[in-house]
Amino acid sequence: MKAPIIEIFSSFQGEGLLIGERQIFVRFAGCNLNCNYCDTNDSKFTESGKTMTSGEVSKIVKKLITPDCKSISFTGGEPSLYPEFISEVSQNFDLNIMLETNGTLPENINLIERLDMVSLDIKLPEHFDGEFDESIFQNEIKSLNLLIAKSINVYCKVVILPSTKIKSFKEVVEKLSQNISNKSNLKIIIQPSSPLGEWKDINSKLFEFSEVVGQYFDVSTIPQIHKILDIE
Template sequence: MNAPIIEVFSSFQGEGLLIGQRQIFVRFAGCNLNCSYCDTKYSKSDKSGNLMTPQEVCDEIDKILTPDCKTISFTGGEPALYPEFISRVSENFDLNIMLETNGTLPDNIDLIDKLNIVSLDIKLPEHFDGDYDEEFFLNEIKSLNLLMAKSINVYCKVVILPSTKIESFKGVVEKLSKNILNKSNLKIVIQPSSPLSDWYDVNSKLFEFSEVVGQYFEVSTIPQVHKILNIE
């Protein structure tokens, strides 16, 4: 079994609710979406990675594992394209397993063993250059309900741009609220797009986005801290 791997590296988690924690990242190549704001465009094609076996990835993890690292984060690209590979790697470590996913492949996510935490991106229509499909959102909902039914710690991350319209954002949040089976347990992270300098003239909008989400969910607004620290 092989999968296209771009890199295996150690760093601090720069996004979401585990921000600042030391993690080992396994970055897969290949993605089933084409988001306009993607900050790892080099990972979109599966041809951009090197084919590796699960054991080879495990060996790379062993080389860089440090005492302060308690989590392996599978990221991409879209790691849910490779559920069996993730399970094979995960079974070799007594560490927390994190999946960073767009959530549009619920059947694949269901196949991954030993998941402890999932960071699931909710995609907005404006994240795409005209090729948004409502099925994306329906599958994200399906993935969320699936993970919550399994008592897996999952939170949503929503990337917003300075151009994001409050009304369209509100519509997505309302739909999310109506379709989540246990919304009291779901936390939402609003992530302003980088660079943060783009927000200097419109930062008041961040409060409005937070207020919209706060009507339905617990909400935090967290930028990409690894970009601020200038680390990977």
């Protein structure tokens, strides 16, 4: 089986619940969305990647394993475009398997045979130029409920921009609360977009966003640490 790969590398996880942990990252090329804040624009297009077999990817991953590395992160682009490929690579390792996804392809996510953790992005209207497609949010909800039903450790990440309005943010969080089958163990990570220097009055805004989420979910606010450390 083959898939377009942008890069395979070892680094510290810079986002979410596993922040600071050493991981091996497999970054796929190709994405079904076009978010305006994307910091890996080259990974949006399949032609940007190198076509590789699952065996070739597994061979590189094996060479990158170090004693402090406990997991593989499949990222992109949108890795859930390649569920069978992820399953083939994963079966070669005892490491934990993490998926970083936009959550808009629930049927594909369901095909991945083994997942230990999922970081699922919740998209906001401000993330897109033009009219927001409501099916994006509906599919994210489907993916979340699917993963929760399968007892897979999943958390949501919401990227906020300097232009993000508290009203639209609150509406999305409320809808999320109303449509999740079991929200007791679901955590929301608020991630301010990088670079932080583009923000004005960031502190007061972050407290306000956190208070909104805290009405419904456990919440943490975590910037992109790998950008601060200036690592990949």
